[in-house]
Amino acid sequence: MKGFAMLAPNEVGFLKKDAPVLAPGDALVRPLAVSPCTSDIHTVYEGAIGERHDMILGHEAVGVVVEVGAAVRDFRPGDRVIVPAITPDWGAERSQAGFPMHSGGMLAGWKFSNFKDGVFAEQFHVNDADANLARLPEWLKPEHAVMLCDMATTGLHGAEMAEIGFGDSVVVIGIGAVGLMALQGAARRGAGHIYAVGTRPKSVEVAKHFGANTIISYKDGSIAEQILKLTDNRGVDRVIIAGGTVDTIAEAVEMVKPGGIISNVNYFSGSDTITIPRPEWGAGMAHKQIRGGLTPGGRRRMEHLLDMIAAGRLEVAPLVTHVFHGMDHLPEALELMRNKPADLIKPVVIIAEE
Numbered sequence: 001m002k003g004f005a006m007l008a009p010n011e012v013g014f015l016k017k018d019a020p021v022l023a024p025g026d027a028l029v030r031p032l033a034v035s036p037c038t039s040d041i042h043t044v045y046e047g048a049i050g051e052r053h054d055m056i057l058g059h060e061a062v063g064v065v066v067e068v069g070a071a072v073r074d075f076r077p078g079d080r081v082i083v084p085a086i087t088p089d090w091g092a093e094r095s096q097a098g099f100p101m102h103s104g105g106m107l108a109g110w111k112f113s114n115f116k117d118g119v120f121a122e123q124f125h126v127n128d129a130d131a132n133l134a135r136l137p138e139w140l141k142p143e144h145a146v147m148l149c150d151m152a153t154t155g156l157h158g159a160e161m162a163e164i165g166f167g168d169s170v171v172v173i174g175i176g177a178v179g180l181m182a183l184q185g186a187a188r189r190g191a192g193h194i195y196a197v198g199t200r201p202k203s204v205e206v207a208k209h210f211g212a213n214t215i216i217s218y219k220d221g222s223i224a225e226q227i228l229k230l231t232d233n234r235g236v237d238r239v240i241i242a243g244g245t246v247d248t249i250a251e252a253v254e255m256v257k258p259g260g261i262i263s264n265v266n267y268f269s270g271s272d273t274i275t276i277p278r279p280e281w282g283a284g285m286a287h288k289q290i291r292g293g294l295t296p297g298g299r300r301r302m303e304h305l306l307d308m309i310a311a312g313r314l315e316v317a318p319l320v321t322h323v324f325h326g327m328d329h330l331p332e333a334l335e336l337m338r339n340k341p342a343d344l345i346k347p348v349v350i351i352a353e354e
Contacts, residue, residue, distance in 0.1 A: 003056035003121035004330040006044045006113075012331065015054060017117070020125035024071035027129035029083060031063040031351040033142035034119055036334045037085075037150060038176065039267055045338065046269045049114055057334075058120035059085040059112035060149040062142045063351075065133075072129045080136040082306075083119065085150035086110050086297025087132040101294040109297055120330055122351075134302035140309065143323055143348040147177070147316035148305045151346065154265050154295040155181020156305075158240040159189055161291045162263035166190035169236040171227055171255060172212075174243020175203040177319045177346045178265060180210055182240045187211035188313060195236070197223055198243070202343050206318045218244075224254035236260065246271045249290065254280045256288050264292035322347040 007013050022028060040057050043049050065079045075081065088095050092103035101109035112118040116125065126132055136145055155178045164170060170191045172183045175198035186194055187210060196212035198204060204215055216226050228235060239252040241264040252262045253276055268274065281288055295301075308314035321344055324333055333347040 001122040002327065003117065004058070004327065005054055005056045005117075005120075006052050008053050009047060009051055010045055012044055012057070012334065017054075017056070017121070019123055020117070022067060022069045022125070023127070024069040025128055025130070026069045027065055027072060027075060027126045027133060028067040028123050029061070029063040029081060029126055030066050030123050031061045031119055031121070032080070033062050033146045033348055033350050034058050034330075035060040035146045035149075035346055035348045036330070036337045038337055040113065040334060041338050042267055042269050043113060055113060056117035056119075056121050056124075057113045058118035059110070059114075060146050060151075061119035061124065062136050062145045062149070066123055068129060074130045075133055081133040082136050082145055082148055082302050083126055083133060084148075084153065084297040084302055085112065086295055087112070087127055088297050090128050090131045090298070100298060101296055107294055110294060120327075122327075131299050132297065134299045134306065137306065140306070143320055143350065144317045146348055147319050147346065148302055150295070151177040151319060152181045152305055152314065152316055153297075153301055154178045155183075155242065156185040157293060157295040158182035158242055158263050158265040159185030161265075161293055162186070162238040162240050162261050164189040164191050164238055167192040168238050169193045169195075169231070170238045170240065171195040171197065171216075171223075171236050171252075172240045172242060173197040173223065173248060173252070174241065174266065175200075175207045175212075176243055176340075179240070179242030180206050180319060180345070182242050182265065183207055183212055184210040184315065186238075186240065191238075195227060195230070200340065200342050200344070202321060202345055206345065209318065210315070222251065224251040227255040238263065241266045246274045249274050250277050250280075253277055253288055253290070258282065258286045258288060260288055262288065262290045264290070265295070319346045320348050321345045324349045325353070327351050
């Protein structure tokens with residue numbers, strides 16, 4: 001089968017591989033639509049998960065089941081499915097403890113283009129198919145459904161970890177696709193004033209549509225200083241980090257109130273250490289919580305997001321700004337995520353027309 005891969009650090013290209021072998025509980029899926037992610041950029045160009053060779057990229061896909069193992073009960077060849085980016089081993093000890101994204105080790109629920117080949121291929125493997133696939137309804141376009149695999153679930157997880165209450169003031173740092181979903185999640189959970197940090201015009205437009213009250217530009221100086229000035233030095237109740245650098249944590253600590261929560265769903269790279277400013281953290285005693293988490297995966301999560309869309313309580317279509325047709329456009333779509341032009345939020349590549 002053909003796949004688009006990280007051939008070596010800083011090098012991508014197409015290659016041929018044997019089709020994956022299925023265990024009894026697994027499925028083989030043919031992609032209908034896929035979407036490159038900033039994590040793919042971290043992987044290839046920043047060494048974020050270490051050196052990889054000839055590893056097929058991608059972890060966001062919807063598709064059609066090609067084959068299932070003998071133990072799969074709920075899916076059959078021909079079924080249209082959504083495949084979450086995180087596909088845990090649901091019988092693992094960490095899954096039973098409530099942290100399926102860490103089944104098999106820290107972050108090991110994230111398998112695609114991390115521990116095994118990803119979804120940018122003519123076919124790809126899904127473990128624990130009954131628990132890790134969700135049916136793709138006819139009323140949802142594949143190019144929109146693929147936003148559920150990672151962008152929507154990750155952004156909403158940022159809002160979940162922040163435990164936003166009615167009227168809480170919230171800063172969302174980074175308004176790419178994940179940050180926009182975090183912002184929408186904050187609004188749905190009853191946030192009061194929402195500050196969105198970002199500069200790309202298309203993202204700013206969608207941020208306002210999703211409920212942002214104030215737009216902050218990191219190009220205008222320290223985010224924390226701008227927030228403190230706007231809040232008469234009081235700060236905010238919650239901060240969700242969906243973009244930025246290892247220095248962003250320090251700014252979040254500065255701007256959040258004592259007793260507040262910092263929720264991180266950003267994929268930090270570029271340094272092995274993150275610094276927390278001691279005075280602004282109350283020498284460690286300010287009850288300023290820092291939480292970071294990989295999004296949960298699995299079928300139930302995807303089904304809940306589908307229910308939100310069906311009920312009119314979740315929008316994903318505004319995230320899709322560029323649509324390509326054909327696998328050969330994957331390099332172009334990946335470069336968009338690398339360069340992030342002003343009119344980009346997310347690109348989607350239609351691999352196969354229905």
